[in-house]
Amino acid sequence: MEQLRFLTPENIEQIRIDFGTPTFVYDEDTLRTNAKSVLNFPNAFGLYPRYAMKSAPTGAILRIFNSEGLGIDASSEFEVERAVRAGYGTESISMSTQEFPENFRYWVQDGVHVNLCSLNQIHKFGIWGKGESIGLRFNPGMGSGGTNRTNVGGPSSSFGIWKEDLEEAKKLCEHYHLKVNRIHTHIGSGSDPEVWQKVAGMSLDIVRKFPTVKSLNLGGGYKVARMPGEQATDLQEIGTPVRKLFEDFEKETGRKLKLEIEPGTYLLAHACSLVTTVQDVTSTGPSGYRFLKLNAGMTEILRPSLYGAQHPIVIIPEDSQAKPKENIEQVVVGHCCESGDLLTPAPNEPESLAPRLLPKGEIGDSCIIEGVGAYCSSMSAKNYNSFPEAAEVLKKSDGSLSLIRKRQTFEQIIENEVAP
Numbered sequence: 257m258e259q260l261r262f263l264t265p266e267n268i269e270q271i272r273i274d275f276g277t278p279t280f281v282y283d284e285d286t287l288r289t290n291a292k293s294v295l296n297f298p299n300a301f302g303l304y305p306r307y308a309m310k311s312a313p314t315g316a317i318l319r320i321f322n323s324e325g326l327g328i329d330a331s332s333e334f335e336v337e338r339a340v341r342a343g344y345g346t347e348s349i350s351m352s353t354q355e356f357p358e359n360f361r362y363w364v365q366d367g368v369h370v371n372l373c374s375l376n377q378i379h380k381f382g383i384w385g386k387g388e389s390i391g392l393r394f395n396p397g398m399g400s401g402g403t404n405r406t407n408v409g410g411p412s413s414s415f416g417i418w419k420e421d422l423e424e425a426k427k428l429c430e431h432y433h434l435k436v437n438r439i440h441t442h443i444g445s446g447s448d449p450e451v452w453q454k455v456a457g458m459s460l461d462i463v464r465k466f467p468t469v470k471s472l473n474l475g476g477g478y479k480v481a482r483m484p485g486e487q488a489t490d491l492q493e494i495g496t497p498v499r500k501l502f503e504d505f506e507k508e509t510g511r512k513l514k515l516e517i518e519p520g521t522y523l524l525a526h527a528c529s530l531v532t533t534v535q536d537v538t539s540t541g542p543s544g545y546r547f548l549k550l551n552a553g554m555t556e557i558l559r560p561s562l563y564g565a566q567h568p569i570v571i572i573p574e575d576s577q578a579k580p581k582e583n584i585e586q587v588v589v590g591h592c593c594e595s596g597d598l599l600t601p602a603p604n605e606p607e608s609l610a611p612r613l614l615p616k617g618e619i620g621d622s623c624i625i626e627g628v629g630a631y632c633s634s635m636s637a638k639n640y641n642s643f644p645e646a647a648e649v650l651k652k653s654d655g656s657l658s659l660i661r662k663r664q665t666f667e668q669i670i671e672n673e674v675a676p
Contacts, residue, residue, distance in 0.1 A: 258614075260653065261626050262286060263529050268572055268622050270343040270508070270657060271531050271649065277533045277622075278552035280633050280648045281657070284320060286527035291324035293521055298495035300502035301512035306350055308476050308520030309335055311630035312528070316650055316660035318342035321523070322605075329476075329518040331391075333511015336368055350473070350516075352393050352440060353421040354415070356380055364388065371415050371440045371473070378425060382432025390429070391438030392466075394419060396458040407591075416441065419458075429434060436466045442475025442671070449494045454655035456498045460505050463513065473516035480525040482627035483566045486561070489522070521630040528629030530556055530646075534571075534621045535591065537545050545587045545609065548617040553597040556646050557628055561596045564606040567627050569599065574620035585611035588623065599625065639669055 262283040263271075271279055294305045306327040310319065313335060316532050317344055320342075327348040328339045332355065339349050346367035356377045364370055371391035372378045381390065395416035417425050429436055441459045463469045481488035486578055498515075498579070506512050536549035548571075559565035569588055573581065586608050591595035602608035617623065638645055645664035649657050 258305065258570050259568055260572075260624060261526060261529060261568075263531070263624065265572055265576055267651065267657065268531055268624065269576070272533070272622065274657070275601075275647050275649055275659060276663065277529060278550075278556050278646045279663075280528055280530055280556070280646055280660045281651055282314075282528045282626065282629065283651045284653045285524040286525065287317065287320050288324060290523045290527065291321055291326055293491060294517070294523060297324060297491050297515075297517060298499040299490065300499045300513045301449050301506065302514040303539075304514060304516045306469070306473075306516060306518045307523060308518045310337060311520030312371050312524050312632075312634050313338050314443065314633070314648055315342040316648075317524075318344065322348075326523075330368075331518075333363065334364055343399055343447055350391070350438075352391075360559065361385065369438065371438065374595065375417060375421060375425060375428060378432070378434070382428060382434055386433045387435070389437045390434045391440055392417060392423075392425060392429075392436055393440040393442070393458070394422065394462050396441050396455055414505055419462075422462065426465060429505065437468055438473060438516075439463050439466065439469050439471075440473040440475070440516075442473075448632060449497070452494045453497045456501050460501060460513075463505075463511075464509070467511075469511075469513070471514040471516055472502075476517060476519040476522065478519055480521055480627070482525065482568060483495070486566075524629030525627050526629065528627075528632070529624040530628045530632065532556075532623045533627065534617045534619055534623050536619065537617065537619055543562050545611060546584065548586050548588045548614075548623065550588065550592065550599070550623055552625075552646065553592050553599070554594065555592060555643045556576065556588070557599070557625060557632045558636050559631060560599050561606050562603050564601045564608075567599070569612060569614060569647040570624040571615045571617045572622040573610070573615070574618070574622070581615035581617075582618050583613050585612050586614050586617060588614075591605070591643065592637070594640070596635050629634050642669060643667075644669060 306329040307321045308329045310331045322343055328344055328349045330336045331352050352371040371393045373393040393416040395418050397419045439462050445505040478489035532550040534548050535551045539546045554561045588599040600610050600612050602610040639642040647663040648661035648662045
């Protein structure tokens with residue numbers, strides 16, 4: 257039976273009373289422990305881990321990782337702004353973005369590192385930044401991921417400069433007198449050790465083409481095991497052979513490359529639980545399903561609807577003194593008027609129902625969705641059906657619960673609307 261990861265029944269009762277549901281709850285101890293694990297990633301000549309803040313950009317989380325010594329991987333100018341407001345220095349921020357901002361020059365002048373992700377971005381930067389130091393993100397031609405949507409390398413991905421455009425990218429940089437001091441690659445989530453090692457070798461081949469490069473960023477995407485039977489990435493296992501590749505590269509070229517990595521899921525996934533309430537129950541008969549309807553759904557956690565992602569689910573009876581309920585098969589769904597608002601899809605099949613064996617849920621019970629720290633609060637179907645954005649709470653190291661993001665009000669949902 258699936259268990260609570262860091263919350264207690266007493267925590268859940270307090271959350272329901274003090275903050276209401278749905279509420280995301282982050283665990284400070286888990287965040288700090290994971291940060292320390294990342295800082296111990298094997299490396300030959302120096303390491304700089306950056307937090308992929310798109311996974312969860314709330315200011316309190318950024319401040320914790322800043323205090324632990326992690327830099328920032330930003331995916332837009334708006335994430336850069338959020339990181340700076342949370343206390344990060346611009347020199348600790350790297351931006352790799354699909355939509356290159358018009359005001360990039362101001363961030364560069366302030367110290368933000370930029371990785372250019374297309375030939376057009378090189379051209380756009382070069383017109384302004386002759387003589388500047390830059391990074392280049394390449395698609396090495398190989399990817400890894402649990403689904404096509406989480407695979408960001410290979411010919412089906414638009415991320416980065418395609419490997420066969422390397423010479424053109426090099427010519428553009430020479431034309432604009434740009435100094436390439438960083439190479440960046442990222443293949444997606446999954447991080448099979450053999451695949452990761454192979455892509456690291458391919459990335460070093462790219463570095464060979466740019467003699468001024470001083471650091472190689474191999475991205476993130478380290479898989480966590482949310483469900484029983486899933487295999488988590490072992491950072492030491494994937495990092496040790498890559499360290500050897502860096503050492504061999506130094507013996508061959510005399511160049512001691514610094515390693516950068518950009519984890520998001522690894523740092524956040526198990527550090528957050530979504531506390532919800534069963535607000536309705538319905539059945540479609542003996543040949544159908546028993547449905548638990550939550551007061552949350554794709555407006556808080558889109559991954560199951562998008563990818564068929566699997567998350568542990570724990571039912572806590574409203575009456576804490578009641579005897580344990582029998583386990584029966586149930587389908588857990590969200591509160592949106594949308595057939596795809598499903599919390600228990602078949603693995604990697606978002607359109608297929610996969611009942612879970614759970615304690616028989618009743619109206620008023622708590623339902624805790626575990627493993628929701630990464631790409632849930634930050635990647636939701638926000639305001640669909642005009643539901644407000646959920647609150648966020650931090651369980652601090654002393655056990656206390658502190659609000660870190662207020663629940664959105666109805667007025668905030670509509671405040672930007674203008675009558676014609």
